[in-house]
Amino acid sequence: MLKSQKARLDAPEMDSLRLGTGWKVEELGLPQIFVAGTYGEGSPGSVHLEMVADDACAAIRAHGARGAKYFVSDLCDGEIQGADGMNYSLASRDFITNMFQIQGEATPFDAAVFTASCDKAIPACLKAIARMNMPSVFIPGGTMKHGPDMMTAEMIGMYSAQMERGEIDRCQFDWYSQHACPSYGACQFLGTANTMQVMAEALGMALPGSACVPSVGPYLAASAKAAGKRAVELVGENLRPSDILTMKAFENAIMVHAAIAGSTNALLHLPSIAYELGLEIKPELFDEINRRIPYLLNVKPSGKYPVEYFYAAGGVPAIMEELRDFLHLDAMTVTGKTVGENLDALSNNDYYKEHEAYYEGSGVEKSQVLFTVEHPLNEEGSIAIFKGNIALEGSVMKHSAVPDEMKEAVLYARPFDCEEEAIANILHGGIHKGEAVIIRYEGPRGSGMPEMFMTTEAIASDPELSRSIALITDGRFSGASRGPCIGHVSPEAASGGEIALIEEGDLIELSLKKRSLNLIGVKGERRTPEEIEAILAERRAKLQPPKPRYTKGAIGLYTKLAASAMRGGHMEY
Numbered sequence: 001m002l003k004s005q006k007a008r009l010d011a012p013e014m015d016s017l018r019l020g021t022g023w024k025v026e027e028l029g030l031p032q033i034f035v036a037g038t039y040g041e042g043s044p045g046s047v048h049l050e051m052v053a054d055d056a057c058a059a060i061r062a063h064g065a066r067g068a069k070y071f072v073s074d075l076c077d078g079e080i081q082g083a084d085g086m087n088y089s090l091a092s093r094d095f096i097t098n099m100f101q102i103q104g105e106a107t108p109f110d111a112a113v114f115t116a117s118c119d120k121a122i123p124a125c126l127k128a129i130a131r132m133n134m135p136s137v138f139i140p141g142g143t144m145k146h147g148p149d150m151m152t153a154e155m156i157g158m159y160s161a162q163m164e165r166g167e168i169d170r171c172q173f174d175w176y177s178q179h180a181c182p183s184y185g186a187c188q189f190l191g192t193a194n195t196m197q198v199m200a201e202a203l204g205m206a207l208p209g210s211a212c213v214p215s216v217g218p219y220l221a222a223s224a225k226a227a228g229k230r231a232v233e234l235v236g237e238n239l240r241p242s243d244i245l246t247m248k249a250f251e252n253a254i255m256v257h258a259a260i261a262g263s264t265n266a267l268l269h270l271p272s273i274a275y276e277l278g279l280e281i282k283p284e285l286f287d288e289i290n291r292r293i294p295y296l297l298n299v300k301p302s303g304k305y306p307v308e309y310f311y312a313a314g315g316v317p318a319i320m321e322e323l324r325d326f327l328h329l330d331a332m333t334v335t336g337k338t339v340g341e342n343l344d345a346l347s348n349n350d351y352y353k354e355h356e357a358y359y360e361g362s363g364v365e366k367s368q369v370l371f372t373v374e375h376p377l378n379e380e381g382s383i384a385i386f387k388g389n390i391a392l393e394g395s396v397m398k399h400s401a402v403p404d405e406m407k408e409a410v411l412y413a414r415p416f417d418c419e420e421e422a423i424a425n426i427l428h429g430g431i432h433k434g435e436a437v438i439i440r441y442e443g444p445r446g447s448g449m450p451e452m453f454m455t456t457e458a459i460a461s462d463p464e465l466s467r468s469i470a471l472i473t474d475g476r477f478s479g480a481s482r483g484p485c486i487g488h489v490s491p492e493a494a495s496g497g498e499i500a501l502i503e504e505g506d507l508i509e510l511s512l513k514k515r516s517l518n519l520i521g522v523k524g525e526r527r528t529p530e531e532i533e534a535i536l537a538e539r540r541a542k543l544q545p546p547k548p549r550y551t552k553g554a555i556g557l558y559t560k561l562a563a564s565a566m567r568g569g570h571m572e573y
Contacts, residue, residue, distance in 0.1 A: 040073030045117035059228030096124035117141025123269035130276035135234035142215030144185035157457030185215025204333035258381025272568030290381030442475030443492025444562030453478035
């Protein structure tokens, strides 16, 4: 007996209540599909998702089942940048997951379709899929069209910093802001939103070719209908997320992430999704894979082109085809076929020809966007894991977006206990060449781990600072971030991590070659490792951490329960 039908027997009021909701009598005995998404008017990435859910439901109905729509709205990181609202962002991932679990398990269903477009919503869906372990398929919500002259939404942060310094006027800024987002869908660069769409497909939970499709046009509706049909098939096959989300799948996703120079936030989300399955993804795995997987995708913010050109180049299947010799081709996917079987099927139909037609009249060719393993943009992937005496558990650098001269450096520490103080100094001449801006108490247990997007944009938009200073934080960065940044420093300051012990004028050494981040001197003078160890012990004895910023409500609960950033930053109960 299907789970949904047993629930009808257990709850005698269910049929009556469903009929009052608009169900038809003949639908009550059909397989029932949970159609969940993050629809709402909070962002361009969510405002269209009810249409996506409707298309999935239409396909479900056409194939002999009944879909039921449920929504948990998400946040737009772009709309809460630079304000305290950003502290809710990472926490929202876990609360969305919890709400989907409540909706999907309180009233049993036989299979599920999830849809989302954006930063925390996609990993929330994937966490719920993993936790509930119900036959499921994910629909990525697609990407919006770019603005004039390939303008993309993350450039507004740069223009804002330029206006703040008087380099452009308000009229110029207003024109940029009014033309950067011409439609619904995820923002047009390879930030966290599009990165996580790619990750959903690379993990095998989204149908091949469905990540980063243009949100306006026929592509997204076709993906939704295919997913709805597939969800009905999954009821009979009983193929579960735990059959798909294996360690091989996560390694495949990390390889794809390395090749596309994806957002550093994936290092929070992939381990957190794996946690739901009892799997552990250690930070060293990201580093090991990035050392052997080449960087291939010339897409913003690390590259030149908006994300729709990635779709035109063939999307995730094209990347995986390039990485074929590295991937676990026997990993199972939601299609019921392996990665290798999916790639073979796409190569044998018109999939790539249809995509290449998208370039016609653009003046852009596939070879400019997607490079080959033989001739990559870089021999290594984009992510490096740094460890050292101020990052014992690790930290993260996206070195594909870092100037060469800042990949090996010794800098003078300028510590700040919140982002607001740091950005004010950066914008108004308080930070100088050769300094390391330290922002602490912004980790998961400190303030919810907000993004430092406005700070990184302020640095990246200043030609001198972007090549002469570094930003080091226990917070995180936007997927749009550029420039010399090291984030996720763990243990974080709020947990007593060594980043809390850094003082003004300390010498900080960072080395991409050695993957190291260390305090090596005090008051501008180098000291031996033994002396540094003694100095840190002395400082720890005197440390008086600030009182918790949040003690009540959602962030109070999150900061109390949050795991280390290098383990996923999820709530542990």
